[in-house]
Amino acid sequence: MQFAVLQLTGCAGCEVSLLNAGDELDLAKLAYMPLVVSTHDVPEVDILLVTGGIRTDEDLFKLREAASKVKKIVAVGTCAISGGVAGLGDRHDIRKHFLATTHQGRVPRMLPKCKPIDTEAEVDIYLPGCPPVPDLYVKLLNDPGSLKTTSIVCKECGRRKPKDLRPTKLTESIHKDEDPNVCLVKQGQLCVGTSTRNGCGAPCPKAGFPCVGCRGPSNNLIEKDANAWFESLANVFRRMTDIDPEEINEALRSPHLALFLFQFSDYTETELESRPKEKVL
Amino acid sequence: MSTTIQFPISRIEGHAKVVVNLDHGKVLNARFLAQEYRGFEQFLKGMPAEQMPVIVPRVCGVCSTSHHLAAVEALEDAYDVKPPPVAEKIRHLMMVGQLVQNQATSLFFFTLPDKLQATSIFGADESASKDVLGSISKKAMAVRKIGTELIAIAGGQFIHPVKAVVGGVVSGIDKAAAKEMRKKIKAAIPIACSLFDEYWQLSQKMTKAVGDWEGDDPFYYMIAVDKNDPTRPVDHVTMQKSDGSETVTFRPEDFRENLQFHQVQDSFSAKTSFNDLPIRANSLARMNLIESMGTPIANGYLERFRVQFGSPAHQILLFDLCRGIELINGLERADRLLAENLMDGEMSVPVEPRDGFGYGLVEAPRGPLIHHYQIENGLIVNVEFVIPTVHNNFSIERALTTMAKRFVHEDRIDMGLDSAMGWVVRAFDPCIACATH
Ligand code: SF4
Ligand code: SF4
Ligand code: SF4
Numbered sequence: 059m060q061f062a063v064l065q066l067t068g069c070a071g072c073e074v075s076l077l078n079a080g081d082e083l084d085l086a087k088l089a090y091m092p093l094v095v096s097t098h099d100v101p102e103v104d105i106l107l108v109t110g111g112i113r114t115d116e117d118l119f120k121l122r123e124a125a126s127k128v129k130k131i132v133a134v135g136t137c138a139i140s141g142g143v144a145g146l147g148d149r150h151d152i153r154k155h156f157l158a159t160t161h162q163g164r165v166p167r168m169l170p171k172c173k174p175i176d177t178e179a180e181v182d183i184y185l186p187g188c189p190p191v192p193d194l195y196v197k198l199l200n201d202p203g204s205l206k207t208t209s210i211v212c213k214e215c216g217r218r219k220p221k222d223l224r225p226t227k228l229t230e231s232i233h234k235d236e237d238p239n240v241c242l243v244k245q246g247q248l249c250v251g252t253s254t255r256n257g258c259g260a261p262c263p264k265a266g267f268p269c270v271g272c273r274g275p276s277n278n279l280i281e282k283d284a285n286a287w288f289e290s291l292a293n294v295f296r297r298m299t300d301i302d303p304e305e306i307n308e309a310l311r312s313p314h315l316a317l318f319l320f321q322f323s324d325y326t327e328t329e330l331e332s333r334p335k336e337k338v339l
Numbered sequence: 340m341s342t343t344i345q346f347p348i349s350r351i352e353g354h355a356k357v358v359v360n361l362d363h364g365k366v367l368n369a370r371f372l373a374q375e376y377r378g379f380e381q382f383l384k385g386m387p388a389e390q391m392p393v394i395v396p397r398v399c400g401v402c403s404t405s406h407h408l409a410a411v412e413a414l415e416d417a418y419d420v421k422p423p424p425v426a427e428k429i430r431h432l433m434m435v436g437q438l439v440q441n442q443a444t445s446l447f448f449f450t451l452p453d454k455l456q457a458t459s460i461f462g463a464d465e466s467a468s469k470d471v472l473g474s475i476s477k478k479a480m481a482v483r484k485i486g487t488e489l490i491a492i493a494g495g496q497f498i499h500p501v502k503a504v505v506g507g508v509v510s511g512i513d514k515a516a517a518k519e520m521r522k523k524i525k526a527a528i529p530i531a532c533s534l535f536d537e538y539w540q541l542s543q544k545m546t547k548a549v550g551d552w553e554g555d556d557p558f559y560y561m562i563a564v565d566k567n568d569p570t571r572p573v574d575h576v577t578m579q580k581s582d583g584s585e586t587v588t589f590r591p592e593d594f595r596e597n598l599q600f601h602q603v604q605d606s607f608s609a610k611t612s613f614n615d616l617p618i619r620a621n622s623l624a625r626m627n628l629i630e631s632m633g634t635p636i637a638n639g640y641l642e643r644f645r646v647q648f649g650s651p652a653h654q655i656l657l658f659d660l661c662r663g664i665e666l667i668n669g670l671e672r673a674d675r676l677l678a679e680n681l682m683d684g685e686m687s688v689p690v691e692p693r694d695g696f697g698y699g700l701v702e703a704p705r706g707p708l709i710h711h712y713q714i715e716n717g718l719i720v721n722v723e724f725v726i727p728t729v730h731n732n733f734s735i736e737r738a739l740t741t742m743a744k745r746f747v748h749e750d751r752i753d754m755g756l757d758s759a760m761g762w763v764v765r766a767f768d769p770c771i772a773c774a775t776h
Contacts, residue, residue: 067375069772070352071400071498077448078487078497080480085461086473094448095459096349096761116354116374143397146382156381164607166374189400189498233504234687265495265502266509270393 061105061199062090063134064124066117067144067172068110072135072189076107079192083199100124105199107185111137111144112173116166125179132198133181136188136272138174139333143188145172176333184338188272191258198339205339210276211251211269215260217241224300228309235266242268243298248309252294253279253287257339274338281332341367346757348764350449350459352401353771357739357760364749369739371732371764373608379776383722388414388714389505389692395710396499398724399772401444403499404437404490405703406773409710411503417697417714418505423685426507429493432676433500434701435570436489439669441704442622442662443486443531445768446538447479450659453762454541475534482531482666485524489673492520507687517677524674531670532636535663542659545762556581556653558617558737560624561730563700563707568633569625569665570672572702578613579628581653587613591700591709594725608774610732611725617733620706621767622661627651634675637668655738658766692717703727705770728774731767738763 063073073093076083088094089101100106100120106128112118125131136142147156148171160168175181185198197205218239225246233247242249242263249268251260255276262269274280279287288310295306346357354374360367379398386394391410396403408430415422422430448460455472460479462472487497492512494500502508559578565571576594578587589597601610611618627650632638641664648657694717699710706727713721742763746756 065354067377069397069400069403071397071403074400074444074487074498077444077480078484081477081484085476088459088461092347092349092354093352094350095461096452097458098347098349113377114375143394144377147378149382149385151385152381156378159381160376160378160607164376164604168376188397191497233509235509238510261491261496262501267495267501267504 059105059199060087060089060101060103061107062100062103062124062128063088063093063107063109064090064100064120065092066108066110066121066138066175067113068135068137069143070109072109072137075189075192076195079195082192082196100127102127104128105130105132107132107134108138108175108179109134111141112169112175112178113144114166114168118169118178121175121178130182131175131179132183132185133175134185134190136186136274139176139184139186139274140174141172148172182337184333186255186272186274186338187258190273191261193259194257194339202339205257207255207257207339208277209256211254211256211258211260211263211273212241214256214258215241215251215263215269217263219244219298224298226300228301228305233267238266241298242266243294246299246301250291253290255280255338277335277338280335280338283332344752344756346760348761350452350761351765351769351771352399353769353774355764355769355771357764359739359743359747359756359760361747364747366740366743366747369736369743369760370605371735371739371769372606373771373775375771376607376775377772380722380724383719386719387717388417388712388719391710391712391719392503392505393499393501398776399770400498401770402437402441402703402705402773404433404494405701405708406710407494407500408434408503409699409701409708410712411505412699412701413697413710413712414505414699415697416699417695417712418690418692420506420688420690422507423688425511425681425684426503426686428676428679429508429512429681430503431571432512432673432681433490433493433503434572435669435673435676436486436491436493438486438570438665438704439489439673440483440486441768442666442669443479443483445704445765446659446662446666447475447483447534449768450762450765451475451479451538451541453758453765454538454545475537478530478534482527482534485527485670485673488520488523492516504687505692506690507685509686511683511686512677512681514680514682517681521674521677524670524677528636528667528670528674531667535640535667538663539660542656545656558619558734559613560627560651561613561618561620561706562625562628563702564625564629566628566630568672569629569702570669572700574700576700576707577628578618581651583651591698591711592696594709594711598725598730608732608771609729611730612733617737618730619734620727620730621658621704622665623652623658624706625702626661626664632664632668634668634671637664637671640664640667655763655766658768662768703773705768705773706730724773724776726770726773726776728767728769728771731769732774735764735767735769738766
């Protein structure tokens with residue numbers, strides 16, 4: 059089964075992660091991926107993985123052309139699924155300035171907005187993550203049936219959540235892991251693992267840094283709007299801490315927070331259909 | 340009559356093309372044009388300063404660690420804190436992992452196919468022998484993976500690390516994990532060496548085919564590493580003229596007085612010069628300006644390199660060989676670092692955020708990288724990224740022009756111009772996502 063990777067505007071992290079899966083994948087079947095293969099056009103393949111957002115007219119053109127030649131399209135990574143980091147230039151307070159200073163006759167042309175790829179092509183499967191970890195690629199390409207992501211990051215993190223430990227405020231800006239066995243929420247940190255789909259193995263909270271939600275909303279939330287996500291997190295903090303709900307609310311809704319960029323970055327301004335959960339791995 | 344020939348360039352990080360401008364069949368110049376843009380310097384404005392170490396790694400998935408650490412250091416500079424020694428060691432290890440990852444990727448995945456006349460290392464094309472490639476690519480992947488595993492063990496995440504925070508790191512490295520990692524490194528060193536020896540042999544042929552690069556100086560080499568440990572960043576940038584006649588150093592906060600920035604209308608990447616001359620950063624610059632690698636096997640390679648090519652050496656394709664020496668050096672260094680106690684002691688110091696300016700300098704695989712932040716009310720109001728690939732841009736274009744002239748004649752264009760353009764670009768290992776950010 060031949061496959062190809064179309065790289066739109068992103069950081070190449072998704073491709074690097076795929077390379078890491080190399081010992082369990084047959085990369086001789088990789089017919090196209092400009093990062094490591096010099097073939098100039100997307101050939102006819104069974105599966106096309108698309109990384110990065112549609113930021114320029116060239117991205118758009120390449121995607122349309124490639125989509126017509128392949129059987130199945132997988133949107134890989136936050137950028138392809140929701141614009142991700144590539145889409146941050148659309149933040150309403152800077153967008154005008156952003157476009158004004160970047161156009162200046164350069165080619166390719168910047169599109170007025172950075173778009174997720176399913177606005178332009180039919181997507182069969184979504185593989186979220188920034189980037190998705192190698193193991194997810196292995197499953198996707200070798201045995202897609204085995205990929206059932208039904209739970210949340212906490213399941214893979216495994217930190218304890220002692221009932222009697224109830225912080226009363228969010229920690230100051232600097233992260234510190236006081237006890238590597240205790241849930242970071244219980245240490246007053248804004249970890250969103252409770253609402254984020256698993257599958258990554260929880261590397262961040264395991265290392266002592268709060269999950270910023272790069273895998274996107276868990277199955278319970280994925281078909282709902284952003285408010286459901288906020289509410290679910292607010293509930294988690296109400297249940298697990300004594301922090302003033304207002305404080306949580308404010309912290310969560312700050313569109314400048316890193317975690318916001320990975321979860322729901324597309325829900326902020328764009329009217330998008332939510333993705334059916336059976337298509338999201 | 341003017342015409343142009345265009346080449347898309349693959350096997351580099353990001354989207355770029357080469358354009359050769361001709362006038363009546365004569366090469367006027369060759370340009371290296373970046374084709375993508377995300378606008379980090381703009382959209383970071385208004386974000387909380389302490390979010391930078393999480394967001395800026397996404398500038399580039401190949402050298403994310405450099406941005407992660409440059410961000411942390413810039414904030415530490417602004418807040419006037421110094422991380423504890425263990426944290427420094429863990430960060431150093433993160434950078435070493437980054438170097439191994441990057442040099443292995445560039446060496447085996449980007450440039451080795453050129454030497455084997457293949458489109459990739461994976462043997463998808465029929466032209467090259469599948470078996471040979473199959474065995475090389477397996478070994479290459481294993482060596483490269485050591486790099487990402489080191490980033491993961493030191494940085495928490497294998498691509499966009501999270502463990503460095505302002506004031507230190509969030510956690511140490513478990514002794515059992517360190518031991519396990521050292522075993523893997525020890526097993527990888529001989530494999531990396533044999534791959535590199537093979538690479539050295541193959542490039543010899545190519546170096547001859549390309550010839551030397553007369554007419555390409557003067558210019559400046561640029562580094563920001565310790566002269567006896569090129570994996571260790573220092574607090575200043577060193578510039579040295581190619582004939583060795585002049586050496587200048589400056590601190591990151593003085594970059595504007597020392598470097599000239601040139602914006603261009605046809606590329607999303609700027610270009611930097613020093614005293615209005617081109618700059619060369621990256622592996623060859625480091626090998627030319629340092630005294631020793633500080634580890635035995637890599638020192639052996641450096642000696643062999645200097646005997647064979649002289650010191651300083653200027654041929655473009657030698658960038659590639661220098662990457663190999665650094666790959667071995669990185670593996671040896673990582674082994675040493677992991678032998679230390681990275682689990683006990685204070686991992687971070689208390690931090691008092693405040694407004695002001697901060698500068699962070701690290702030596703990324705492609706050369707000195709500077710982050711500058713201006714903070715007001717805890718929010719970023721101004722950001723500047725000074726990117727190694729941008730320093731190299733003039734040199735890349737000069738080398739491309741020299742190369743194009745060898746292939747383009749008034750009555751004909753010789754075969755192989757497009758591959759040669761690719762070799763030149765890849766020697767500099769440019770990173771377009773970083774260059775344009
Ligand atoms: S999803 Fe993340 S890793 Fe993938 S291209 Fe976008 S920023 Fe890079
Ligand atoms: S630290 Fe985060 S991921 Fe781990 S259990 Fe707590 S909320 Fe869940
Ligand atoms: S723990 Fe959270 S932020 Fe880290 S990889 Fe998993 S989903 Fe992404």
